[in-house]
């Protein structure tokens with residue numbers, strides 16, 4: 001495909017017009033080097049999409065606000081799934097990155113001592129102490145001794161489940177409140193929950209009947225990533241209260257039946273629960289600094305371009321509206337559109 005149809009765009013950082021480099025083909029950009037529109041000064045470029053191009057940063061850390069940049073490269077470089085590290089780092093530099101939004105929100109909350117307040121806002125009543133944070137299995141901050149204990153235990157659980165040391169399960173967010181309880185969060189931005197039809201891959205995670213009321217329903221739901229997180233969360237929590245939270249922009253109508261099937265298969269108790277919660281539920285409750293408001297609004301916008309100013313997406317607006325109705329627990333508003 002000719003490059004003539006790619007329009008010049010202003011650099012989202014310095015405003016310099018970025019004219020497409022001459023090229024015989026317009027292949028999708030997997031990294032900055034592939035971008036036909038680049039700003040050498042700002043070390044970023046636009047993907048080669050015709051509409052709503054993603055901004056791709058040469059330095060992945062530059063994709064989060066400077067206020068939360070310390071520690072991000074260390075955390076990504078040490079994420080628990082060794083085999084996935086390089087790809088994780090590259091994708092983090094995309095303006096559409098789910099991980100960048102996760103880092104921005106949770107590292108800010110932890111740094112300001114607001115984790116407990118945010119989790120109380122989604123009715124996690126045991127969130128009373130500051131809480132120890134791990135992102136992708138890495139303590140944040142790295143020197144947090146309580147989080148280091150959780151990290152060690154996470155590896156032990158992974159070993160018990162006979163996961164490969166190079167490709168361990170990597171929960172997005174863990175917040176440990178000591179004897180009070182544990183929160184494990186599977187984060188979604190605009191991607192769906194991972195759905196797998198190959199039943200045999202569930203086997204190692206469903207072997208403990210005490211955590212699963214009906215393993216066959218869990219397999220039938222296809223929700224493999226959530227099933228892994230449930231088992232790992234139950235093991236990490238031991239006898240403590242556990243909340244497994246699926247954090248989404250807005251519930252998807254297409255996922256309702258699967259989530260209900262999944263939940264019916266779990267051995268839930270008043271102390272051990274699974275819920276779906278929106279980003280607006282989590283972050284709507286407290287006042288945020290301006291830079292964070294902007295970063296979160298951009299993160300919850302479907303458009304990939306950080307220079308774009310199209311306003312909030314349908315899904316983000318739906319989720320904001322839902323904030324006033326409280327928490328969505330596997331209930332789906334049929335009016336909300338499931339983005340692809």
Ligand SMILES: [Zn+2]
Nearest residue numbers: 011014039042
């Ligand atoms: Zn620039």
